Amino acid sequence: MRFNLRSIMLSGLFMMLASCSTWKEPASVSDSEPDIFPDYSGVTVPSNIAPLNFMVEEASHIQASFIVDGNAVTEIIGKEGVISIPEKEWKLVLDAAEGSSFSVVVSVWDNASPDGVRYSPFQVYVAEDEIDPYVAYRLIEPGYRSWRQVGLYQRSLSSFDEKVIVSNRTTNETCLNCHHFPSYSSESMMFHARGENGGTILYHNGRLVKINFNEIGPKKNTTYPAWHPDGRFIAFSSNSTRQSFYLHGKKPIEVYDNASDLILYDTRTGEVVTDPRFMTAEVLESFPAWSPDGKYLYYVASDAHELPDEVESMHYHLLRVPFDSQTRSFGEQIDTLYNARFSGGSASYPRISADGRYLLYTWSSYGTFPIWHDEADLAVLDLETGENVDVSLWNDPQHADSYHSWSSNGRWAVYGSRRGDGRYTRLYLAHMGEDGVSGKPFLLPQEDPRHNIWRLKSYNVPEFIDGEVILPDSVEKLFEPEQ
């Protein structure tokens, strides 16, 4: 009798579990695509990306078929409205669809459709171009002057693993910013640590050092870095950055530089090299970036104005100057690639693709810190033709799309966008084909899509890297009070 009772209970449990995870036949069919989050419809993804888990809000039951060439490669039944694709099955889908596309047929049971509705399939394009294995970024509360927990993190792009590279718990609660890697290498790294016992931390050739730029050479602070491709030099802009706060309106903050210059640090000699043309108070230079061959330094520059009152008059041009690494000197001729005076707006963050052809920058109506500008969009300049490349698919006209990097093969860009909720920056990945045709970008996949809502931090300064960064444990010692 006891045995029978247990059997009945177990059977009941199995039936319950089975009823929760049974593939169902929806009662109706819809012509429209499902309202999924994140929006993965029509996106182009690399063949080594993590599963594109997605959700339909308030769905009591959800199921999805992943179809390649008319064949269902896998069928997934969701939980709590979330479709979580096992990595193994996801790999099958990507392998089958590489170079073409797969479609996803989603059926949903919710209050509006209690008997279920099958939506029209949406397409996902799988490019043959792979993406770098990791992206590094900073996580910090969005905006304002203070921070509590801030850290530099790295995320595997083919899985959901996120690891801390260094956080301010290690660095005596300093603010960490402007992390940078030479030529996508995870073997070297630099970042700034602001605050008590702070400095610029350089991990290069197996050596970990802290440099206080306020004490060497022209004694200028360092801000935005650009590591020369040969690894020897780092160009920095030295910015005196301020914030002002708007009384009204959606844009709460204006961030601007009261002054900014360019300097060059020689990692071999420990010297800071300057060029008087880039050290004047009349012109503000910022955001240095090297061409992949190291022969040009790209940067932006604007005439100085009375700030913050004349902040809307700050229009940054896009410029480049030749560089000779043998003589550590910059050439005479400075080319203007984007003339803000004629074209309007302001350019920030120039970044050159690995093949040297495309220059990606952020356009905004004025100023130098576009993440708080809703009108800020990405723009691409073809350096061979001098023409603009259409990347309108990458942009959200309502929200800021800003800080960006190219992948090491030049086929992918990662950038921050506030299109999700207007305040918390999230990372988007976008494809650009060899022909310069851009694909629809996609939100960095998360194991649970709701993570994008729950995370109370913004992503900053995404940079592709070729592997996992492992800083020596001695990094903590750099921040101990000096004896």
Place this chain on the structure above:
Amino acid sequence: MMKRLISERPFSAYGLLLGVATLALWAVWFFMYPYFMRWMEGYSFFSTVPDYTGIMLDSFKDIPQYIGAFLLQFFRFPVLGALIQALVPVGIAACAGVVIRKIFREPDQLLWAAFLLLPPAVLLQLGDMNLSKTVTMLLIAAGCALAASLSALCKRNFIPFPGVLHHYLLMLAIPVVSVGISVFMLLDNDKLGRYHEEVAHLEYLGENGDWDGILRTVSRQDALRNRFARRYVLLALSETGRLPDYAFSYGLSDADDFLFQHEDFLFCRSFNVLFYRSLGLANPAVYHSYHYALQSSYGVCFDAVRYMADLYIGLKDYDLARKYIDILSHSSCHGRWISRRLPALDRIRNSEPAYAVSSDKFIFTSFIPDMTSLVQRYPENRKYLDYLLCATLAEKDAESFLRAFSQHYKEEISAPRLYQEALVLIASQNPDILKRFKVDKEIWNCFIDFTDLMQKGRSAEAKRKYAETYWAYVY
């Protein structure tokens, strides 16, 4: 009877005394610090979202703070908060009791010794905002109790204790004295103190819009003594439209008295959030909410998240409002709070966000320029105008006062009392003023009486008689 109970059933007596200690400590916390406990909840944060857990539980040493954050959620209800605050030290004493029972000979006669831990445990609670210290001590005590219990499996009651200490009076006196000291420490606590409770009470009233409650609670002396009380009462006067009548009755002496412009202590940011919410200025309210959250050891706090959820509902910004409500739904005590807001959230689901038109003005310069720009932009807003006029009066800046006043008050309108008093004062230098603005005869007569008393050298009497006037402030 107590003697019999202690002698014959010492363990029951011990249990009874632990119960009395719990009740006594609960009563002190509940009756003396209800608002401070609520505030502690607001200044803490706990969520089951993975990101928060990942950051909070970075290493083993984070466990006490994590447990503390979980417990602090219940401080939203002072009955439960007081119970937790009472049970922690009593729990430590109970763990000590377990150790005594496991390792000492004739242990039941020595259980009084467990109460010796009560005062230090209570002392540790004072100022322990995130409960990490008290949870650490509780975990250590529980660990010791567990270790003693395990060791008792091999060998128990092996430590002798001097017989002289087995006295029923000790069993009575030590617990009573320990509880007494603990209660005294709570009542006479400088760190936690009545001051924090008082401010937390005002904050509670302000958050709930009980402006009359603030005006009833804060006396003139309170406002002079306590800079938080002064700001809360000035805010309450503004909210009730009585600022231009009574601003100087509560110690207004500086434009900075209206908010915390340059201070960053506890309670300052949350007051500033209320201040800017009262002015309908979302940007600075969000700014101070962020900074308030960052002051908390969690980098985020319930109060700030609740403020922002409400702010963004008000701004019809569905995405952000929903984000914060979603995050709060992953805590333990926000069910009702959320369900009250869901209808409003649902209503704004498809709305366009209602942000004000962008401003070309920057804030946080200083109070008078900020208010001047607000008055220029929103001339019909009475709150902005009153703040500007009262601030110029506080600064004794007659010229700025007159400039702002003359732009917004017409001749025929009878101005509020303080403004008329200021006009009378200015008229003593510039009589033409009275051709442009109306001053009540009663105020004129009072001023004549005031100046008469002053000229006769009876300034103390004049100031006493006209204590609430602008003249008393100026002279």
